[in-house]
Amino acid sequence: MLTRRGWSLVGACLGLFVAGRLLGTVELSILATGGVALLAGALVWARTRTWELDAGRDLRPARLHVGADGRVDLAISNRGARRTPQLSVTDVFDNGKRAARFLLPPLPPDETARAAYRIPTARRGRYRVGPLAVTATDPFGLARRTWGLGGFSEVTVCPRVHDILAPRQPGGRLVASVESVRARALVSEGGEEFLTLREYEVGDDLRRVHWRSTARTGELMVRQDEAQWRARAVVVLDVRPGAHDHGSFELAVEATASVVDRLTRMRRQVEVVTGAGQRLGQTRPGRSRTFDVMDQLATIEPGGTDRLGSVLSSLRARGRAALVVAVMGTMSAAELDALGGLTAHGSVTVVATRPPLTVLPGDRIAPPASAGAVSTQALVVVDTYAVPFPIAWNETMTRWQLSALATSPPSPSPR
Structure with a gap:
């Protein structure tokens, strides 16, 4: 095909040919013919030349x-x-x-x-x-x-993955990472069995410090209970179109990816579901590969049938998730109550990406009376609308940790 310069030459040749006919000048017609011949040679050259x-x-x-x-x-x-x-x-x-x-x-x-x-x-x-x-x-x-x-x-x-603190566990304390686990089954002098010893991380309950190992290794060591090792976490991503604008949905996807990455590095079993009932994937303890979940989050868009109520009801009925992190857009009071009902079985953290919030960030919501047994758990709200997600998350987790340490009854220090 002709280039821009080639088409310019076509126009020039046409003008020369017309001028030659009007003025009766043979030289102009010869120039036009020469231009046409040059164009023909260029086209032949371009079509016939090949290279391997x-x-x-x-x-x-x-x-x-x-x-x-x-x-x-x-x-x-x-x-x-x-x-x-x-x-x-x-x-x-x-x-x-x-x-x-x-x-x-x-x-x-x-x-x-x-x-x-x-x-x-x-x-x-x-x-x-x-x-x-x-x-x-x-x-x-x-x-x-x-x-x-x-x-x-x-x-x-x-999605972008932020460096965040571990989510809050039942009892108001943070779950520390087990990335540096020195794994072996151990039994304390009191007969209490726990799974591993690991190095202390910011946010750990100081009552879990194992003082004998700390004295022997010279590093602060913390006990990791088997129940916490095996506990399952569920991350719920709200994909309802009416609950998000473009910015809040991208923030929700980033928050979901960050929480999944943090929990996976803690070797927790994590299941990711959407408010439409779609299961995005599951990671298992000891496997740091989150490719399947991250690939799903890379292409997910808002939409689908609104099944958020059914998803929350199913989680409440099964009661097998010790930790639920719900990344939400705009929430109604009924949806917030449904999330509060999950606290009867474990810890619930809500990441709110859009206002208005019906509770203030950091407020606790007691489970409804129909939840069954009396629970001391609380629903924690992380408001990311006015504050960047990693800052809001880390501040909320730290505030809850300090509050839990201040209100927890004293207990004997474990050995």
Whole structure:
């Protein structure tokens, strides 16, 4: 096909031909004919010239998070016996919405040229990269030919993951990480069995310090009970379209990813469900891989049938989740009461991404009378509307930890 310069020459030749006829000047007609011949030669050159090129693409990494650094490495080799002219190479991203363009210098036979560009990570999603588009232009720049080279690649941009404190557990204390577990089953002198010893982390209950191991190792060691090791956590993501605007939904997805990442690094069994009843995945203790859940969160959008009430009722009926984290948009009083009903079985934390809140951040909601047994648990509200999520979350968890330590009755220090 003709380039912009080629089409300009077409217009010039037409003007020369018309002027030659009107003025009766043979020279102008000859110039027009010469221009047409030049265009024809350029088109033939572009259509008939071929080169044997090979291309490779390497995504580093193929899965990353919003705001992370990623790159695409390209390698183009000349497998033919002729030297290539200067070529233009374009690698398209996200079905052509973005593109990286390079000029490929003339390549001798069996030579390889390399280039790289950064992966756009401003938005989460699953994006297709490629194929490469190679363009050859004739020496006069009048005609060009473009052909595809190589195949497609896929890159997944997962939601941003924030560094947050461990969620609050029953009794008002934070669950510390077991990333540095020194795992072995142990029995205290009083006959109380616990699963592991691990290093102290900020937020741990000081009453769980194992003083003998602390004296022996020189580091503050904390007991990890078997019940807490095996306890299941459920993260509920509100996907109702009416509950979110674009900004609040992206915040909700980031909050969900951050909580799942934190709990997984604590080797907790985590199940992720949406308010539409869709199960996004489950992680199990001892497995740090959260790829399945993160891949689902990378592409999730608001929508679907509103089954939030059914999801919460199911969690309450089963009563198997020791920890529930609900990432919500706009909430009604009925939905907040339903979340409060879950506190009869464990700890519930609500991350509110949109106002208005019917309770103040950090307020406690006692479970309804129909919840069964009397519970000392509380529902904790983390308000992220006016304060960034990681700051709001960490401040709320720390405030609850300090409050629990101040109000807890004194108990003998464990050995």
